[in-house]
Amino acid sequence: MVAPPLMVGGQAVLEGVMMRSPRALAIAVRLPDGSLLLQDEPYLALGERYPLLKKPFLRGPVVLLEALITGIRALTFSAQAALGEEEEQLGWAGLALTLTAAFALAFVVFGFLPHYLSGLAGYLWGRALSPADFTFHLIDGLLKALFLVAYIWGISFIRDIRRVFQYHGAEHKSICAYEAGQPLDLEHVRQHCTCHPRCGTTFILVVLLVSLVVFAVFFPLVPALTHKGLLQNLLQVLVKVGLMFPVAAVAYEIIRWGGNHPRHPVAAVLLWPGLVIQRLTALEPDDGMLEVALAALQAVLRREGVTHPAP
Secondary structure: OOOOOOOOEEEEEOOEEEEEEOOEEEEEEEOOOOOEEEEEEEOOOHHHHOHHHHOOOOHHHHHHHHHHHHHHHHHHHHHHHHHOOOOOOOOHHHHHHHHHHHHHHHHHHHHHHHHHHHHHHHHHHOOOOOOOOHHHHHHHHHHHHHHHHHHHHHHOOOHHHHHHHHHHHHHHHHHHHHHOOOOOOHHHHOOOOOOOOOOHHHHHHHHHHHHHHHHHHHHHHOHHHOOOOHHHHHHHHHHHHHHHHHHHHHHHHHHHHHHHOOOOHHHHHHHHHHHHHHHHHOOOOOHHHHHHHHHHHHHHHHHHOOOOOOO
């Protein structure tokens, strides 16, 4: 494999794909009339502005924050484009309300509920569990993974979400062709797998694994945080949310290393669960979806001044 001149990441959006590099960002969306809408612009990542933020274990949370901000922006742009002129546009107030509700739901379903149920699980074999027990965190991690897979599997039956998953596959295929140094055309892009080791889905699974270890070490060191009770459970989950910053830092380094050494046995083990889940989140796209992903990728490369093999 030919090493790419720069790292490019992406995200599937409604009827489109967003691509981002250190100095460029592009969003390509398929409009209701079948035409292609492309928005590309200069983008300067925080790591490019402040080199200190590119250092290992500092760059992870920064990249995660940037991905969240640009992702929401890309989703908003694609939603407005996909609605078309005849539909009511989503205002900022509606967007803020939607995001708040989404984060609150995620906090309850993937944060509080698994944590609460993990404490009750100990009664199955006759003793209560608390965050001071490693078994508590093991059950918590397994429940989170189960809830995540069930959620992804459930929403995959929604037609629009399934199409987003197909655009996700198109994003991966395009980036794989780019990283392989191949021409960015349909013939070469079709040949690649829909999975990618640096995918956000894999990142989530690695975060779960790292958080299990971090929480299992942290909570026994702070006895005041291991008491029982509903309010105490809420406090414990809020502490977990705060610990997600160092967890994300470690998880990002694992993903980055694994992406650069995909054939290493340790990387294969660590990334395997995420690659399996990508079978649900990154589906085989059609040629029209590949064209959208390629348009976004090529726009980013043009702005970066990167030359690539011609078709």
